[in-house]
Amino acid sequence: MTLQMNLLIAGVAVLCFAALVFVPWDEETITPKIVNTPVEKIVSDIDEPIISNFEQCIAAGNPAMESHPRQCRTSDGEHFVEDISIQSSGVFLESMKYTKNAPIIDEKKGYFVDEIADGIYWLVASGYQVMFLTTGEGVIVIDAPQPIGEKYLQAIQEVTDEPITHMIYSHSHADHTGAAGQIFPSNIEYIAHQDTADILVSENDPNRPIPTITFDDTYTLSVGNQVLELSYIGAFHSEGDMIILAPKQKVVMAVDLFHPDAAPYRAFGVTVNLDTHIEAHDTLVNDFDFDVLISGHEQILGTKNHIKIDKEFVLSMMDITTQAIGMVSSDEVIQRCVDDTMEQWQGKLNDLEKYMVEHCTAMKEYVLSQ
Ligand SMILES: [Zn+2]
Numbered sequence: 021m022t023l024q025m026n027l028l029i030a031g032v033a034v035l036c037f038a039a040l041v042f043v044p045w046d047e048e049t050i051t052p053k054i055v056n057t058p059v060e061k062i063v064s065d066i067d068e069p070i071i072s073n074f075e076q077c078i079a080a081g082n083p084a085m086e087s088h089p090r091q092c093r094t095s096d097g098e099h100f101v102e103d104i105s106i107q108s109s110g111v112f113l114e115s116m117k118y119t120k121n122a123p124i125i126d127e128k129k130g131y132f133v134d135e136i137a138d139g140i141y142w143l144v145a146s147g148y149q150v151m152f153l154t155t156g157e158g159v160i161v162i163d164a165p166q167p168i169g170e171k172y173l174q175a176i177q178e179v180t181d182e183p184i185t186h187m188i189y190s191h192s193h194a195d196h197t198g199a200a201g202q203i204f205p206s207n208i209e210y211i212a213h214q215d216t217a218d219i220l221v222s223e224n225d226p227n228r229p230i231p232t233i234t235f236d237d238t239y240t241l242s243v244g245n246q247v248l249e250l251s252y253i254g255a256f257h258s259e260g261d262m263i264i265l266a267p268k269q270k271v272v273m274a275v276d277l278f279h280p281d282a283a284p285y286r287a288f289g290v291t292v293n294l295d296t297h298i299e300a301h302d303t304l305v306n307d308f309d310f311d312v313l314i315s316g317h318e319q320i321l322g323t324k325n326h327i328k329i330d331k332e333f334v335l336s337m338m339d340i341t342t343q344a345i346g347m348v349s350s351d352e353v354i355q356r357c358v359d360d361t362m363e364q365w366q367g368k369l370n371d372l373e374k375y376m377v378e379h380c381t382a383m384k385e386y387v388l389s390q
Pocket residue numbers: 191193196257258276
């Protein structure tokens with residue numbers, strides 16, 4: 021052995037000893053080195069990922085074929101169809117901001133329209149809000165508020181070339197539906213609850229075409245790639261009110277039940293039945309799966325929390341009125357109700373004062389009738 025070789029061995033030995041002494045043996049330093057190397061090697065050893073469904077086929081970089089449901093074919097000819105029964109996309113994350121803040125309405129156009137979930141467009145204009153859906157086979161419109169009028173067509177044409185094939189009446193009131201006869205084709209399907217159809221037949225208004233499809237309890241409307249579940253949960257606002265749910269996108273429309281972030285329209289939304297009105301809040305919260313609710317008014321999207329707050333508001337006024345009836349003379353009940361409700365809800369709801377006397381008058385009548 022040469023001197024150089026001896027020196028080399030001694031040098032290596034010193035370095036090894038130094039490494040043992042100075043390299044800390046805590047797990048954080050060592051573990052990643054030990055674990056990473058073999059995992060990286062295993063991953064690089066697998067040439068083809070295992071593909072056993074449509075999602076994995078797409079994730080592996082294969083194209084989706086334009087069909088419904090969509091289909092995907094792998095490079096070696098295997099073929100997968102998208103399972104749309106388990107697909108639940110919900111509302112686009114960026115659209116959830118509209119549950120708190122109103123969108124900016126372009127002054128020139130006079131309306132705001134945006135796709136808030138797959139094929140569901142939210143239209144806000146003139147103090148009203150509606151939704152319409154593209155289906156691949158035509159547009160389903162819901163309502164036709166008189167104040168929005170022609171702007172409804174402009175908004176639809178801004179986002180799609182599909183023709184309008186179906187119109188749904190949320191209820192019979194002309195302010196929400198009275199532009200239909202002027203702006204929508206006469207030869208499309210008009211869908212309503214039976215009670216709404218009866219009202220429209222008796223009122224015989226050319227601006228609100230007679231429904232061609234009616235139902236009593238539930239109706240499933242399937243057009244192209246869209247499904248809407250229509251249901252009747254009672255006359256919470258007027259005879260023939262309908263709940264319209266897009267189950268895949270978790271969007272629901274229930275018109276004139278409440279105003280998100282605001283006090284109700286006069287006398288609790290001029291409800292025909294306060295008990296049914298209150299129950300409808302619970303039914304929507306407990307029995308319907310949705311992220312946002314299109315309420316017909318205001319400029320924000322509603323949520324289950326907004327519904328709970330509205331119910332709390334109605335119940336608190338019931339308490340206040342009941343107490344007032346036991347404490348002050350009949351003439352003073354309404355003023356006491358106004359004062360106490362204003363004190364309790366000040367700063368919590370918009371337009372609080374606007375219809376307060378009418379709310380208290382309606383609530384006094386309700387409590388005395390019980
Ligand atoms: Zn109404």
